[in-house]
Amino acid sequence: MSTTELLVMATGLAAIAWVNWYFFLAGRAAAAVRGSEVVITVDNGYSPATIRARAGVPLRIVFDRKDNSSCSEEVVFPDFGVRRFLPTGEKTTIEVTPPKPGRYEFMCGMAMLRGTLIAEE
Ligand SMILES: [Cu+2]
The missing domain is CATH 2.60.40.420 (Cupredoxins -  blue copper proteins)
Structure with missing residues (x-):
């Protein structure tokens, strides 16, 4: 695997992690205002x-x-x-x-x- 491929994969994984984290926090925020x-x-x-x-x-x-x-x-x-x-x-x-x-x-x-x-x- 080339360095570029690794970078692309790492970026993708980071994006997925961020989205999950974002919605996890958003879910907690919704729970907080309930x-x-x-x-x-x-x-x-x-x-x-x-x-x-x-x-x-x-x-x-x-x-x-x-x-x-x-x-x-x-x-x-x-x-x-x-x-x-x-x-x-x-x-x-x-x-x-x-x-x-x-x-x-x-x-x-x-x-x-x-x-x-x-x-x-
Ligand atoms: Cu009706």
Whole structure:
């Protein structure tokens, strides 16, 4: 293997290591802010559809609705007794506090679009 090939390989490996490190740190940063606020884009589905939170800590969920589908116009959190209309082109904030660790489903008014709030210790 020539010196050039070695250099190219070393550079490639360094780039891969950097990307992994970057996303590892980014993941940790996301974990650090959890428990305060999360933005969910509503566009014929929820993105992200799975969100994580801390049990016992109030979480602000900001629904940013983009689509005009009647399916998306309402979001329901049955465990929290929340049913909220989401105007298209607007951000609607819902605050919930998961009482204990577990999975809390949320969905559209007809239970077709679905998402999960996972509360951790
Ligand atoms: Cu629906």
